[in-house]
Amino acid sequence: MTSSVRRISECFIKPLYDLPPDAKQPIHFTPFELVFLNANYSQKGLLFQKPPPPENGDFSITAFLDDLRHSLSATLTHFYPLAARLATKKEENPPSYIIYLDPENSPGAKFVYATVDITVAEVVTSIDVPLVVHSFFDLNTAINHDGHTLPLLSIQVTELVDGIFIGGSVNHVVADGTSFWNFMAAWSEIFRSKQQDSYSISRSPVFKRSALEGCDDQIINLSYTHQNQFMERFQSPQFKERFFHFSSASVSRLKAKANAECNMHKISSLQAVSALLWRCITRVRSPPRDTQTACKLACSNRHRLKPPLSDDYFGNPVQMVGGTASVEELMSHGLGWAAFRLHEAVRSHDHTVVEKWVRSWSRTPTINKMSGVFDPNTINIGSSPRFDMYGCEFGLGKAVVARSGCANKADGKITMFPGRDGGGSIDVEVCLLPKYMAEIEYDKEFISALK
Incomplete structure (x- = not known):
């Protein structure tokens, strides 16, 4: 093209x-x-x-x-x-x-x-x-x-x-x-x-x-x-971008599997899909088994604060929250174990944690550098399948697809979109180095989850 x-x-x-x-x-x-x-x-x-x-x-x-x-x-x-x-x-x-x-x-x-x-x-x-x-x-x-x-x-x-x-x-x-x-x-x-x-x-x-x-x-x-x-202009190595569609049925299966493995019902669809991505991307990257890896999720603080902020609060009250594990731990346990790590990280990110961070940062303010965000053993998940993207119409009917630009992307950046057909389906935009993208489409756990 x-x-x-x-x-x-x-x-x-x-x-x-x-x-x-x-x-x-x-x-x-x-x-x-x-x-x-x-x-x-x-x-x-x-x-x-x-x-x-x-x-x-x-x-x-x-x-x-x-x-x-x-x-x-x-x-x-x-x-x-x-x-x-x-x-x-x-x-x-x-x-x-x-x-x-x-x-x-x-x-x-x-x-x-x-x-x-x-x-x-x-x-x-x-x-x-x-x-x-x-x-x-x-x-x-x-x-x-x-x-x-x-x-x-x-x-x-x-x-x-x-x-x-x-x-x-x-x-x-x-x-x-x-x-x-x-x-x-x-x-x-x-x-x-x-x-x-x-x-x-x-x-x-x-x-x-x-x-x-x-x-x-x-x-x-x-x-x-x-x-x-404090300014830094981060240059990312060249990567490939690909969309993968998780139907409402496949999302439901992943959520049920993660909860069944943990003997609970609190793991969300997003946490189950994120856990799958964490495991499969780590597998194709093949780092040493004792390497620490992480899966970070963009998390809104609107409802975590006391009193909570309005859903209509206009700003960026977001922080990255994540689960960590060694490659050995992540690969030797199942989907539920990884999803539970993410669930616990999100659950524990409450008002007390946020308040502690705000007061600490305010004493010694520092600006993040993006070169420190995109670690080769981390995946960073942004956006949300809960955003009503397809509800935005401009006299042309429902959009065919939603897409994102090149900004804030590198190997391991994941962007979540709602599936166009609704029903809890999720479209996932995956950014990976070319050699990893070539391998993930053959990862059995990943491909079976898309069926």
């Missing part, structure tokens, strides 16, 4: 209405968010089929783009931080280094229109994810700290021969997956309403930042004097 994406136009879009005075105030970040300043933007998108002839006689890409821009502007009235920029305030006496979100002094969110001479089928049926999919997203090499000079949200609409891809690149300090898909749902809702005089949405975002009760609106002073003291 040699076709390249051609950018036709780009512009910046601001909220449709002027912001009220309280929305023009700086928004300060929590420890959960500031640690991700070196991570790439998060990139997720949806591929839609164009209406087939003769129904598409009324379809106009020009009118469609106009409607997208107008509804996006209306949506940004509700999600105004996405039209903002980051800012840093530095003082020498007393010394301070504060990074915050500035709702003013920004041209807005970016909107790109592009075209490519490939079909929907070429994207969907390819064994490996085609590299051209990465070009369906903007800001591919940006890290979150770049939000000082780059938009915090960039939407790229790529027109295929017979389809439309809507891809979003969002600053991961500003929004996690929950926040991004809440935004996409609101945008879809406004787009489909076609109301010119009312832009109400079903669920309004909550912007008041909170890490712990009593720490609301805490301004964090980072222990730096210049960005070069």
